[in-house]
Amino acid sequence: MKIITVKDMYEADRWTMEEAGLDEIVLMENAGAALASSIQVGEGNGRVILAGKGNNGGDAIVMARRWAEQKIPFSLWLLCPPEKLRSAPRQHLNAYVAAGHSFTVLAPDTKELLAEELNVAHLIVDGMLGIGTKGAPREPYRTILQWANHSQAIRIAIDVPSGVSEDIHQGEVFKATRTITLQAPKTTAFHPRWTSFYGQVEVVDIGLPDKAFEKVEVRRQLWGQEQVRRTYPKRAPDAHKGTAGKACVFAGSFTMPGAAVLAGKAAIRGGAGLTTIVTPKSALPLIAPSLTEATYVAASDEDGHFSGELPALGSFDAITVGPGIGRRKGSALLVDQLLEAENVPLLLDADALYHLSEDVSRLKRRGSPTILTPHPGEMAQLCGVKVQDVQTERLNLSRRFCQEYGVFLVLKGPHTVVTTPSGEQFVNHSGNAALAKGGTGDVLTGVITAFMMSHGSVQAALCNAVWLHGKVAEVLVEEKHSLTDVTASDVIDGLPSVLRTVEK
Known part of the structure; x- marks a missing residue:
């Protein structure tokens, strides 16, 4: 609509x-x-x-x-x-x-x-x-x-x-x-x-x-359950972990190990066939016991954070960077190197957006799909404006940014807006205030990572992930939670029931 x-x-x-x-x-x-x-x-x-x-x-x-x-x-x-x-x-x-x-x-x-x-x-x-x-x-x-x-x-x-x-x-x-x-x-x-x-x-x-509306250039539309069901891909009967997608998630630090756990769990729940967590060596013992389904790469460590040295990696279908990586020089160097990665979709979230904001023009050199998932504060930093300016011009600002830098953007908040490089916009209308809790953004990042590999369209992947994330919050509050007690882990645990309704 x-x-x-x-x-x-x-x-x-x-x-x-x-x-x-x-x-x-x-x-x-x-x-x-x-x-x-x-x-x-x-x-x-x-x-x-x-x-x-x-x-x-x-x-x-x-x-x-x-x-x-x-x-x-x-x-x-x-x-x-x-x-x-x-x-x-x-x-x-x-x-x-x-x-x-x-x-x-x-x-x-x-x-x-x-x-x-x-x-x-x-x-x-x-x-x-x-x-x-x-x-x-x-x-x-x-x-x-x-x-x-x-x-x-x-x-x-x-x-x-x-x-x-x-x-x-x-x-x-x-x-x-x-x-x-x-x-x-x-x-x-x-x-x-x-x-x-x-x-x-x-x-x-x-x-x-x-x-009448064909005569008007309307490039914004609502995205809801009907659109999700129409675009959500069916898993092939002969699928295996290799064909379900190999994700690489750069996340976590000694002081923020939970972000890696949440993003990794959500990626696995979202359907990623193989999920590799790249995290500083000292953070690995804090993360691995809580996320046994993933594989790990221990990155070189500097005081519990990424040193900036990019470890040797195999091939992946999607790379995500940002949750819990911190704002130190090493993580900034890491983001620099990943922005140069070719032939693979790259998602930047959280602290990766902070480092990106130092020079957003780097986005123009990317040849493969690039996805940014800012909240209004992060968007303000990327654009060099005040948060109030972002909130006043959410739709127009998002469109201008995507068209200038050639990226996909998920501007989070009530009625999250997904914008494509061409300027098409999709407004989500699932979700509630239960998502106003630390860690829920990491969960969304994980689901998007998985959907980027399973969907044929990046736009559909982003829109479906955002809708699913919000719908889980609605179901949790309808069935057994209040708006105040929902945690990010609850959202992960609620993914299966909503996914089941979509896959039917």
Whole structure:
């Protein structure tokens, strides 16, 4: 499913109306009908519909007419004089009135009544402001948003919560329990500033032809279970450890042996046929007893860390470097040498990204696939910007970086973004706050390492690994854990049950 910007949606609407000949009145009727059937109205009274002057208001008016015809009680509030409505919403209001239904216009003498209704409401539908909003909401919307957010009601937003904007601001925003998005999810749903305001997101079809979006260059899409099942490879009946992929993981140090254990275990659980851990000699006795399925190479050691001397290695199908290697000169030298490795995919994570940030131009010399897996802090260091800048421009910054340096990027966080060298982007929507724990990133690195060897496409490997990692966290919390007690080892232990559902 494609993820679209305001500009994309406007262009798709334009093509649908001008080229396909579907009138705006029809599209608004479709939207209102979809909303009316999607919202569970519950029992009793206390339903308040808030309609602004734009198209979201028109969608709300159509929905209100549908509810009225079904004898569902509600109060419809028009937040501007009827003559201020745009053309299509005004025509639908005329139809609503012609059908014998009533509404209330916000005015100085009705303002207190609205406040009272919102205070006792059990359902509030937000059709106030739409995707074209710029900047913080002004009055009367600011006060109405405050009233709605203080209510104990279920809060449903139409398309986007009112106040959400592609322009970042700190003003009032409708805090939705659920957002019913029209036709396609919007990029703002995945922005750190706005994600929490969306609540649960549902996408409904309002009748725009697929071709409308073909006319718009949309290169962002959601990646979920459907896409995972379609792209996840089946293991051949005659597979053996050699054909399942040989992984080499440079990880660990005397002070951080656990990172190597977690990444190695996850790679093995993820399907790697043979996994070799390269670690400093003094760290090996700390790692090997906890990871008996791997083989080991003891690297030369300097005070418990890599000395920088690259040990003699055989051939591998994927190389990973970073978890727990530290930030000393020896590990920096190690990263330098591995960046020169040809004809093998290379994944850089954690401390390897720190060393890479000293000169990211080295990435341009790579001939084989290169994968970076930064969290926002590491991404900020790679780009030479502040973390806030990364969070504000997650999608655009990731795309520019990948296109400039020719790499695959996994920008971690809620709604992890996978970006390809060509700039295509895939947004993950599995996972929860249980993953906010040290070591879970090492687990993801291990799973990606395994999937890089089993999948024919690097992009599918990254997207599937990210989804699986997040889905495990969801299952753990659903079945036996809380959001606070999940550990990285729990995530590894939870991989088999989710993998089993994917492989069926």
